[in-house]
Amino acid sequence: SAVISQKPSRDICQRGTSLTIQCQVDSQVTMMFWYRQQPGQSLTLIATANQGSEATYESGFVIDKFPISRPNLTFSTLTVSNMSPEDSSIYLCSVAPGNEQFFGPGTRLTVL
Amino acid sequence: GQQLNQSPQSMFIQEGEDVSMNCTSSSIFNTWLWYKQDPGEGPVLLIALYKAGELTSNGRLTAQFGITRKDSFLNISASIPSDVGIYFCAGQLTGDYKLSFGAGTTVTVRA
Numbered sequence: 001s002a003v004i005s006q007k008p009s010r011d012i013c014q015r016g017t018s019l020t021i022q023c024q025v026d027s028q029v030t031m032m033f034w035y036r037q038q039p040g041q042s043l044t045l046i047a048t049a050n051q052g053s054e055a056t057y058e059s060g061f062v063i064d065k066f067p068i069s070r071p072n073l074t075f076s077t078l079t080v081s082n083m084s085p086e087d088s089s090i091y092l093c094s095v096a097p098g099n100e101q102f103f104g105p106g107t108r109l110t111v112l
Numbered sequence: 113g114q115q116l117n118q119s120p121q122s123m124f125i126q127e128g129e130d131v132s133m134n135c136t137s138s139s140i141f142n143t144w145l146w147y148k149q150d151p152g153e154g155p156v157l158l159i160a161l162y163k164a165g166e167l168t169s170n171g172r173l174t175a176q177f178g179i180t181r182k183d184s185f186l187n188i189s190a191s192i193p194s195d196v197g198i199y200f201c202a203g204q205l206t207g208d209y210k211l212s213f214g215a216g217t218t219v220t221v222r223a
Contacts, residue, residue, distance in 0.1 A: 001157075031209055042200060042213045043155070092154050099143060099162065101202075101211055103154035 002027055002095050004104035012110045013083055020079045021107045023093035028073035031096040034066070037106070038089045046091075049076040083111045118201050118214030125191055126222050133217040134185040135201035143204040144177050144184040145211065150197045158199075159186070193221050 003026040013019050023032070032049040046066055047055040055068040070076045080087055090106040118135045125131055135144070143162055147155035159170050161177035161184060168175055174187045184203075188195055201214040 004154075042215050044213075045210060048209070094154075096209060099204075100145065100157055100160050102157060103147075106152075106154045108152070 001100075002029065002097050002102045004093060004095060004102060006091075006093060006104040006107050008107060009105065010108040010110075012112065015084050015111055017083055018079055018081045019083065019109060020077050021091050021093075023076045023078070023104055025074045025095050027097065029095040029097050030073065032070065032076050033094045033096070033101070034068060034076070034078045035092040035094060035103075036089045037092060043092065046078070049078075049093075080109065083109075085111045087111050116201060116203055116212050116214040118217055120217060121215065122218040122220070124220045124222060127191060127193060129191050131188040131191055131195070131219060132185060133199060133201075134183060135203070135214045136183040137203055137212075138182070139203075139205060140181040141203035142181075142206040144175070145202040145204070146173075146175050146184070146186045147200045147202065148197050149200065149216075155200055188219075191219075191221050195219055196221050 005024045007022045034046045035043045037043050045058050046061045047057040049055050049068050049070040051070045067079045088111045090108050092103050092106045094101045094103045116135050116137050145160050146158045149155045159168050159175040164181045165179050166177040172189045198216045198218050200216050202211040
């Protein structure tokens with residue numbers, strides 16, 4: 001398994017602002033992912049964070065709205081840009097050191 | 113991602129009862145995973161299944177990988193109050209690192 005931490009754990013933001021979420025893993029992993037979980041919903045993959053190259057985004061998600069950095073094999077950031085109330089969700093990072101995926105505790109974002 | 117149908121959507125059970133939930137897919141999966149999410153937390157991996165027909169236990173939890181590779185079920189025996197939470201199934205296609213998630217089953221245990 002892997003131990004994953006995220007910062008911040010929660011935040012309340014004003015519309016039009018941006019928030020950067022950090023994800024730290026206790027071991028080096030190649031595969032790192034960012035998910036969104038809207039209120040009362042399941043998990044939706046935003047993008048795969050690739051070390052040393054641009055992230056790979058899923059349909060419906062774009063780099064301008066969700067820029068991602070992956071400077072090394074233990075760390076990644078997701079920025080939620082120009083936020084609106086519709087961005088209020090839990091944002092989760094996950095890693096796949098093998099065949100299984102493990103999740104961080106999530107960042108609960110509320111946009112007013 | 114692929115469409116996974118998870119049922120039931122929610123259940124209220126008495127403490128001590130057994131619980132069963134399942135997921136079905138129109139696609140053949142290589143891996144089935146079951147997660148539990150407590151309020152305010154990220155999903156925690158409960159059981160991972162890799163072979164058709166595989167039956168795996170983790171304490172009071174038992175999960176099976178369906179023979180057709182298009183379905184999986186999770187059983188919880190003798191439920192206790194801490195079993196409350198949302199259970200998600202997730203499937204992975206052969207050669208794909210991405211997971212597709214079910215909509216979740218919300219379990220509430222009556223003491």
